[in-house]
Amino acid sequence: IPFLFYSQFVQMSCVSDSSRLNKFLRERYLNLPQGEFCQVTYVWIAYCGMDLCYKTRTMDFTPKTIADIPEWDIIGQTEGFSTEMLLAPVCMFRDPFILDSNKLVLCEVLKNTREPAESNQRNSCNKIMEKVKELHPWFGMEQEYTLLGVDGHPFGWPRLGFPKPQGTYYRCVGADRAFGRDIVECHYKACLYAGIKISGTNPEVMPSQWEFQVGPCEGIEMGDHLWMARFLLHRVCEDFGVVATLDPKPMTGDWNGAGCHINVSTVQMREQGGIEAIEKLRKRHAEHIRVYDPNGGEDNKRRLIGCQVFSSINDFSAGVANRGASIRIPYRVAQNKCGYFEDRRPAANCDPYAVTCAMARTCMLEGEEELK
Numbered sequence: 001i002p003f004l005f006y007s008q009f010v011q012m013s014c015v016s017d018s019s020r021l022n023k024f025l026r027e028r029y030l031n032l033p034q035g036e037f038c039q040v041t042y043v044w045i046a047y048c049g050m051d052l053c054y055k056t057r058t059m060d061f062t063p064k065t066i067a068d069i070p071e072w073d074i075i076g077q078t079e080g081f082s083t084e085m086l087l088a089p090v091c092m093f094r095d096p097f098i099l100d101s102n103k104l105v106l107c108e109v110l111k112n113t114r115e116p117a118e119s120n121q122r123n124s125c126n127k128i129m130e131k132v133k134e135l136h137p138w139f140g141m142e143q144e145y146t147l148l149g150v151d152g153h154p155f156g157w158p159r160l161g162f163p164k165p166q167g168t169y170y171r172c173v174g175a176d177r178a179f180g181r182d183i184v185e186c187h188y189k190a191c192l193y194a195g196i197k198i199s200g201t202n203p204e205v206m207p208s209q210w211e212f213q214v215g216p217c218e219g220i221e222m223g224d225h226l227w228m229a230r231f232l233l234h235r236v237c238e239d240f241g242v243v244a245t246l247d248p249k250p251m252t253g254d255w256n257g258a259g260c261h262i263n264v265s266t267v268q269m270r271e272q273g274g275i276e277a278i279e280k281l282r283k284r285h286a287e288h289i290r291v292y293d294p295n296g297g298e299d300n301k302r303r304l305i306g307c308q309v310f311s312s313i314n315d316f317s318a319g320v321a322n323r324g325a326s327i328r329i330p331y332r333v334a335q336n337k338c339g340y341f342e343d344r345r346p347a348a349n350c351d352p353y354a355v356t357c358a359m360a361r362t363c364m365l366e367g368e369e370e371l372k
Helices: 002-013 023-029 124-130 181-194 223-240 279-285 286-290 329-337 352-364
Strands: 039-045 051-059 072-075 086-096 103-111 139-147 198-203 208-217 243-245 259-267 318-320 327-329 341-343
Touching: 039 086, 039 208, 039 223, 051 072, 072 279, 086 181, 086 223, 103 223, 124 223, 124 352, 139 352, 181 198, 181 208, 181 223, 198 286, 208 223, 208 259, 223 352, 279 286, 279 318, 279 327, 279 329, 286 352, 318 341, 327 329
Parallel strands: 039 103, 318 327
Antiparallel strands: 039 051, 072 086, 086 103, 139 208, 139 243, 139 259, 198 208, 259 341, 327 341
16 A cells, blocks of 8 residues: 555656646636637747747737737847847637637747847748748658656656667557657647648657657748647646657667657659759758757757767768668659658757758758858
């Protein structure tokens, strides 16, 4: 009995107090009619370009397009608490938590001079995407993440010791291998309801590690949809009392890191003989590594170690059906000599705006300035 009590206590301590509140009581209030009013939740990227923030306002009508959503003032976090910033709505989604007709709105953060804030990578990315829009660039990103208890311990792992070694968890099924499937399936449904272009999900190599894919998205839409999908992931995890981390190497030792692979295609690549971007990427390997995680490559140093199906951070490589290369060319693409390629270097915590912008600069523009 003492052991069972201890086990239950440890299990309870791994989840947040908020997740244990009475959800049936919560539903009583969420089901109340709200008349003509609409709750609009503004979501934005703050601080170092990784933290997501939000606040909600009431509108007396249901917005039909993004043009119906007004800008909103906030107090700037990056330049001191006396600095007023602006939230400029850019993309609207349905709210899967409080349902129709309520909305989620992704926003750019602008200074009071209307210049983009330091954390705002979208602004410069959008300018580049406008330059290459006739190429109809398609992107798909594979977001890996790891589930943790609120104490930082991987969700589902033994409290003492480690789970069985990697090898049986990838795309697995079973209570002894798949940890947190409820979260994954709820997140998937939330994304579909919201209107996010989520295209799939699967368990990853490390236990309690998962992946979802977003795309294909054209141009700036890639960053918009992936950022909102991340917001929904954190919000769903909050309901379950656990944490989703995008740390590129959440566990030291012989455990896989987490990436955010990007698949890239233009209208020329989708035609015969269209895969010609590999050598351009080779020449700018160091520049891309610098923008593939928010710390200039320092996070990826822990992940891109030249083993565990990860390329070396110091070397560029490309290969057909080679998951250990920097760039993987799918077998069917190599056969057909057209299609897309996968860059496996971006870290899980990358900014998709920075990554897609770098891709467009290198592969789709001639003579562009050095990557930022």
